[in-house]
Amino acid sequence: MPQKDTRVTVLQIGEQNWFSKGETENFRWSFVHSADTELDAETLLPGFLFDAIIITGQLSFGRYLQLNKFLSAYRIFLVEQQSGPILKMLRSKQYIDASQWPKQRLLALISENFYMKQMxxxxxxxxxxxxxxxxxxxxxxxxxxxxxxxxxxxxxxxxxxxxxxxxxxxxxxxxxxxxxxxxxxxxxxxxxxxxxxxxxxxxxxxxxxxxxxxxxxxxxxxxxxxxxxxxxxxxxxxxxxxxxxxxKTRHEFGTMLPGGERLIDAQRKELFVYFDSGNLKPPLNIYFAGYRTNEGFEGYPMMKNLQHPFILVSDPRLEGGEFYLSDQQELEGQLVDYIKRKLAWLKFKEDDLNLLGLSMGTTGALYYATLLPARNVIIGKPLINLEYVATAGRNQRPDDFLTAYDLVEDLKADTLARPLITADDLKNPSTNFYIIYMDQDDYDNTAMQLLLDNLGPDVKIVQKGFEGRHNDNTGRVVEWFLIYINEILERW
Missing domain, CATH: 2.60.120 (Jelly Rolls)
Incomplete structure (x- = not known):
């Protein structure tokens, strides 16, 4: 079985290719000419995300627009200074000025910090x-x-x-x-x-x-x-x-992903956050990661391909996450402030906001709808009755998802007992809900009915159900999750 290629993928945009053969020990190297008017179909595959981009030549406005979808935030190294309009657009992607760096220093820095996999x-x-x-x-x-x-x-x-x-x-x-x-x-x-x-x-x-x-x-x-x-x-x-x-560190270039940040409370517990300005057009999508035993962000390619600005949120507490909840609500306050700052930076309205999540991430998306005036909440496989998830697990999954027991131990009883969301709690009474659920969910089979009861008849709820347990048909759940998101983006 061939070994997976773990070399750093680099796109160079310029006039002279630094590695004409395209293959090096540390890099999978791709080159496009900064002055061309065509896209190389073999080099620039649709949806492909490069670990780093080096710009060594002058870009025209038209060429920038052609290549824009491949220019990922926090990963652009500017060796050749650009004209004012191009520089302004690159600034929104948080480019790194490498104009004074020797070539070998730049390549060593990229090799060490811009690896593909989070660890x-x-x-x-x-x-x-x-x-x-x-x-x-x-x-x-x-x-x-x-x-x-x-x-x-x-x-x-x-x-x-x-x-x-x-x-x-x-x-x-x-x-x-x-x-x-x-x-x-x-x-x-x-x-x-x-x-x-x-x-x-x-x-x-x-x-x-x-x-x-x-x-x-x-x-x-x-x-x-x-x-x-x-x-x-x-x-x-x-x-x-x-x-x-x-x-595994990326040194000064971010936590887990280039540009990734940490929110830290008094107990030194954390949430990870990552912001990408995308196409600078509303809405701002907030995606809460699901259960992850390996720490890091989830959903980057999915959110990136939607093109709109997005924030990834991940919870490294406990084993796989603490469902974005805490007793002191210090981290919650920090996350709300972080999202508001990004909305202000984008010059969006306060409700130019969608909250998204799958499985454990649904808890975050639903709960933050009580703290932020989101226009839409789109979730798949909701988990909202966390105390029930733990107690039911003793019979249904006695050796599985032990994090639920840690959650009951870590959070106070009143935190777990309070309803996660009700119509009266909504920060925006006009929030719409799009929910994909499993009919025989073995983690929380009360979730869909509780949401219908708690939100009531005046809140718009679009729902799609599938036969099976929580993890029986994740592919179809994600498919409909994206259908709902794309429909909403098209209507925005």
Whole structure:
């Protein structure tokens, strides 16, 4: 079976091809002439998305319009300065000025940071190994977090270790630890580097609490190494220790995707957000990712191909996500502010907005319709009764989707018990709902009826049902999801 080509795909637009043969060790290289008037059908495949675009020649307005669909935001390197109108349009795509960079520096930077696949994982809570003195206690809350009540003993210090080892070699990665603690407790993280070929301990580095608060980067190495982690605790107090995240870094160019950002609350929990200005025409589409055990964004090619501005939202909390909810609502407030800022930047009206989601993402789309005056909500396979998802799972899926139990543990009862959405809660009473659902949904078979009951007869609801359980016919659900979206965009 042939190996998948993981090289970075680059489109160069200019007068002289930097790699005339089109193939290099690190890149799949494509070239189009900046002055041509035709599109190369073999080079520019419809819907193909390049990892990076390098502009080394002057573009005419007509040529820019021809190539515009291939010019993805945050991925354009401008080597040759452009005329005012072209520069203004490239500015909306957040181009990177590379006019003063040596060619080799630019290529090295693209190779290191503009790779195709997102990589993000977290440590399983079951590999946390507390080593505590007799006065201190530990309690595990599923795969959500640990709570430690620690008492200082100079002769028997408290430590927390992880039995899982991280393997590193060819790339830098970011570490992010979720924690909340009392001020009289200090901590230090020890990372022991172990040679993978020989199992020899190479060295141990120590990171202060200040380092951990800022986030830590682990740099690539010349040989494969395992990393072992130990958290050393000083003083007495309470520590809530959440997930320990590891993400392949793009350095200063974004989180998970080029241009990706993080929203962070006081507990160091996060949401990922990504904004693309698209064609600068209304509406702004907000897509909430579904359940993802690997951290990162979802739906980028789908939203990109719709051409309109969009925001991707992803939830890296718990295992696969925390359904975009929290008790403190700090992250919710940050996300609402982020969306409002992008609407203002685009100079759109406040209701030039669609909220979209599939499966877990439907919870986000529905809930944020109570916080934002969306014109439309388009969802597939809705999950709205999260307490029911957990309790029903004990009988219907006892070994599946354990995140639902963590959700019940992590959120307060009144947060889970309150209706996710009602007609009275809608920020825009004229919001329209387009819902694709499964008739025998084994995650939440109450969702469709609850939505009909809670929204009532005065709210427009268009629905499409399919036979089967939650994951039996995802292809058809996505097909109708896109049918509804495209119909709405055509009428806008």
């Amino acid at each position: 993000g994982t977290k440590m399983d809570m079951r590999v946390v190994k507390p080593v505590l003195n007799e006065q201190s206690t530990a309690k595990q809350f599923g795969n959500s977090h640990w709570e430690f009540n620690l008492v200082q003993d100079d002769h028997d210090p408290n430590m927390i270790m992880w039995s899982d080892l991280r393997l590193v070699s060819t790339y830098d990665f970011d570490m992010w630890m979720e924690f909340e603690k009392t001020s009289n407790l200090q901590m230090e993280l020890e990372i022991t580097h172990i040679s993978a070929p020989t199992s020899k301990i190479l060295y141990t580095e120590r990171l202060s609490e200040k380092d951990l608060k800022q986030g830590v980067m682990i740099h690539k190495t010349d040989e494969w190494q395992y990393l072992a982690f130990k958290l050393v605790l000083h003083g007495s107090g309470v520590l809530n220790l959440g997930n320990f995240h590891f993400r």
